[in-house]
Amino acid sequence: MVKTVIADDNQSKSAEDRLFQHGIPAQVGLVIGQLNRSSDRGFVYDLIPTPPTDGGGPACSLKSEAAGKDDKKKGSKSGKPSAELPASLVVDNDWVAEHARQVSRMLLGGMNVVGIYLWASEATFKATSPAVLSQAIKGVAQAAPFTDNEFEERLLIHVSYSPRRWSCRVCNLASAGLRPCDFKTGKLLASLQAFRCTYNFEIRLPISQAGILGTITFKDLICRGIANLAKDLQSAKAFINGHLVTENVHTSSESPHDVQFLVPFNKHISTEACSSEEVVGLVVFSGAICAFAYLGPREPILQAISDLKSDIVSSLRSRLDIITDEAEEEVALSLDCYGEAGGDSLAEKSIHKLALQEVRKPCTLFFPRRIIVPWYAGIFICDYLQASETFEDVKDHCQEMMSMDGPIETTSVVDPETAQISVATRSFWDVVHKRSSDIVNDSKTNKNTIEREADAGKLERNNLNFLTAILVLLSAFLIGWAVVAFGPTTTAY
Structure with missing residues (x-):
């Protein structure tokens, strides 16, 4: 559970100066930092404003309350007309989530999209329903999830210009509740x-x-x-x-x-x-x-x-x-x-x-x-x-x-x-066809081998018979010659 959030002092000061220079009434953006299950501290490295939509409109704007009958009754009881009620924030959740998805790909290990920040007056922030804020944070968490998917906490940082101050809340994704936490600044990026x-x-x-x-x-x-x-x-x-x-x-x-x-x-x-x-x-x-x-x-x-x-x-x-x-x-x-x-x-x-x-x-x-x-x-x-x-x-x-x-x-x-x-x-088909052709080729090869072996056997037997006949004839000739040459001589009387 995150109890204390520490932001880089140089980047926080730079983001605040940038927001005051622009002079816009409302802005939404991403919080880049690190949250760990094993630690009760969260780190904030920078605030990244969400760019305008494809149509050129802002991702966050103000919405004035409609002057209905209920508003008139409330205004009469409180002594204020409905026109003086502070405007609430309207956030383009899908566009902010898409921005978070793109940015999360560009971050290296140890850095994540850990939540959103809102630039608005204190009155406007209080007039905005917590359900609206939680819904925007949930969209960012789904678009840029942590490696530890079971970690269900994200940050909501409010930078107020009237009065000028920072505050931080922790959003529980399961219950959609927002609870305050300590917010400090220090030397982070340099360390x-x-x-x-x-x-x-x-x-x-x-x-x-x-x-x-x-x-x-x-x-x-x-x-x-x-x-x-x-x-x-x-x-x-x-x-x-x-x-x-x-x-x-x-x-x-x-x-x-x-x-x-x-x-x-x-x-x-x-x-x-x-x-x-x-x-x-x-x-x-x-x-x-x-x-x-x-x-x-x-x-x-x-x-x-x-x-x-x-x-x-x-x-x-x-x-x-x-x-x-x-x-x-x-x-x-x-x-x-x-x-x-x-x-x-x-x-x-x-x-x-x-x-x-x-x-x-x-x-x-x-x-x-x-x-x-x-x-x-x-x-x-x-x-x-x-x-x-x-x-x-x-x-x-x-x-x-x-x-x-x-x-x-x-x-x-x-x-x-x-x-x-x-x-x-x-290729699946090349592999399958190759296996089939290999089987056919193997069968053809085996058949040709058997035929060649059979022909070789026949030739070997024919050669053996021929050699046997030659040897028999040669043996008979030698025996006949020996009988004539070395046989007994007949004497005439």
């Missing part, structure tokens, strides 16, 4: 320790006949591979700067720390158990992941190891989601341009949606590469670069989603993943 690693993996996933009949899609098989990788990481041993981590201690050496994971041999068998007769194909999921994690002050080192493992798994899932989103956008575009028929033909080309029995040729699906982008001094975020994109696209996306003020230098953007992550499969 974070960075952990990094490059994790190489290769997972072989057999395609069984049962899976084919069950119409498992390509995406389903990739998700299974990611789940298997997550299980492998659970039992992996960590080496930090060449030393095996055996206990939950605090580290004081300078960051970044280099981490290596050692997965026990055969600790977890990724492939399914099936006989050779059932396997009709094979999917190879392989590559190298560049992972990062940040450890807060006075946090144990095992927390960094856990966050680093989570970053590896979440990075793969984010890349799969990006491919899926792009394919769905292409299908939607084709429906708008060419009608339903054009959409169906393009949907068949979306490899992640294909059922395995529809894959006619060997194919390879490449995942987007992870690009490391500087955020603040010594702190990084990430984005994902597809084959059709450039570093300029990454910079524009970071500035839009993370509200980064200054320009991003191309030379500061790092492309660390040299080995590309890919999913390769052999």
